[in-house]
Amino acid sequence: MANTEDSTGGLGATQQSGASFNRRVVLDVIRREGQASRKDIGDRVGLSPQAVANITQELESLGLIVSQRITGRRVRGQPPIAFSINPEGGDAIGFSLEPQRVSAALVSLVGEVLARDEERFDTSDPDRVLAVMTRLSRELMARARDPKRLWGIGVALPGPFDVPGMSFVGPTAFEGWRNLQLLTSLEQAMGLPVFYNTDSVAGALGEMLFGVAAPLSDFFYLHLSVGLGGVLLVDRSAYRGAAGNATEIGHVPVAPRGRPCYCGSEGCLERYLSLHALSEYMHGAVAPELGAETVKALLTAEDPHAVGWCRQAGPYLRDAICMIENLFDPEAVVLGGTGPRLLWDRLVAEAGPLRPSVRRASPLRILISEQDGDSALLGAAVLPIYELLSPRLHAAAATLAHHPAHVALAVTRDEK
Incomplete structure (x- = not known):
């Protein structure tokens, strides 16, 4: 289980330590533009042509983006290649946790809600919340288009985290909880990586990507x-x-x-x-x-x-x-x-x-927002994809050919 980092930025970093950031930036540009060539991407983020080529090759090898020749432009030689988000590139499960309610959805890379469910009950008992989340996760996994390309589980829940006297205090938080151990238990039960962040960060991510x-x-x-x-x-x-x-x-x-x-x-x-x-x-x-x-x-x-x-x-x-x-x-x-x-x-x-x-x-x-309450749920489902784009993406790409179902899990474990 991992608390997620922030989401994408606007300009690429040039140092190797910025590899994770650069991949997220490139993916974000492709998502925002709908379709972008390597030149378009380089012009937008300030990365070298070789860096853009390496990143798009990695993202394409993981099936997160697809390429096609751009027709209709008057250019010499072969028409340039443009990249777009692969709607068949995999799904993720998102959870939005609130006092008295657990919402869950299976979401595609392009923000399409493929299946969803919701339960209302007393969420002050972490064991009961874990049982409900595990059951909902299994039901949604069974509805995934390709279970081998289920990238993980993202969870949005009220903050702040790890603040004595504020975390898990009061009716707007999860009274009765002591920590987030149940998310580790969910990860173990499902065999998928679990990422979490505050509902506000997840909601902002949902609005930024799809809203x-x-x-x-x-x-x-x-x-x-x-x-x-x-x-x-x-x-x-x-x-x-x-x-x-x-x-x-x-x-x-x-x-x-x-x-x-x-x-x-x-x-x-x-x-x-x-x-x-x-x-x-x-x-x-x-x-x-x-x-x-x-x-x-x-x-x-x-x-x-x-x-x-x-x-x-x-x-x-x-x-x-x-x-x-x-x-x-x-x-x-x-x-x-x-x-x-x-x-x-x-x-x-x-x-x-x-x-x-x-x-x-x-x-x-x-x-x-035009999401009518779904911003955090959509953002939560995207968390596993963004965490996948780690500096060890080359290891994930190598793993994909042999164990597609565990790519995100392998990356998460390796990063810890």
């Missing part, structure tokens, strides 16, 4: 779920911070002498802007969490309590956007999470007009 953030290089992603998370993307790479817990915006105090927070502080943003805050407003502190469909139905019916909460939460969103813009100057603030799109629409309406900030002249300040 509204695809054209952006520098953006801030705000993840609204049971709690509230965020992540800053710089050159399409997640800023991690000293211990990997950067931009934990849900625990930024916004209300002096405000509501006590489970982290030990008071007046934290997620106490006012989260699905748990909505549930608490409507039904009290012991109420069950509201699912996306329930929230959508309430807002569609103009339920006065749901609408009243949005009216109260909107100003907190307005202040949060102003703070994010003045601190980081992103191209846009991308709004996603496991809540329905309709909830974000209502909150943005209640947050208007936005406060002046360094982005005041920008025509693009807010983008709302």
Whole structure:
């Protein structure tokens, strides 16, 4: 099991230590462009023609990309070769874990959801969560187009990680858990590598690869779920911070002498802007969490309590956007999470007009996800592919010819 690194960046590195970064950059360019020649790639990322040739050859040998001659261009000699993502290049399993809910999906390299399932139950017992995840993994494996090209399992779950007094504390986290040992047990049970990251990082990755953030290089992603998370993307790479817990915006105090927070502080943003805050407003502190469909139905019916909460939460969103813009100057603030799109629409309406900030002249300040709650699930499924692109990719390519089902597993073990 491995906590993942950040995702792709914009310009290639020139040192051998940047091999992993360069492969991710090249794959990202091909994904963003849809089809790109070696020259196109080199022009975009600043790598030498030989470096681009080596990387595309490696990616093609693993079946992650496919090549074809470009027709229609007037050039001397043979038409150039263009590369695109191979939709048949393999699948991965993604999990999005929340208090009271486990969602799972089988996802292709191009973000197509091939199968999915969801279960709601008390997730405070890690053993029960492990049993459900193992069963769902086996069911999804059985539906993979080619089980030999199932690259691994990615898991998105609430952070922060490894912070005493904050991790696994409170109803917006996994109360009752002590660590993430169950993910190691899942890896052992399934014989596939398991990678994990915060739901906000996974959500940002999902939006960057398959959603509204695809054209952006520098953006801030705000993840609204049971709690509230965020992540800053710089050159399409997640800023991690000293211990990997950067931009934990849900625990930024916004209300002096405000509501006590489970982290030990008071007046934290997620106490006012989260699905748990909505549930608490409507039904009290012991109420069950509201699912996306329930929230959508309430807002569609103009339920006065749901609408009243949005009216109260909107100003907190307005202040949060102003703070994010003045601190980081992103191209846009991308709004996603496991809540329905309709909830974000209502909150943005209640947050208007936005406060002046360094982005005041920008025509693009807010983008709302079109994934309708699936950003983290899609991003989680991509984690194994991005971790596969390690400096030992040549070893994986050699292994592929003999044991295709265990390529990602071999790379993971070798990297540890």
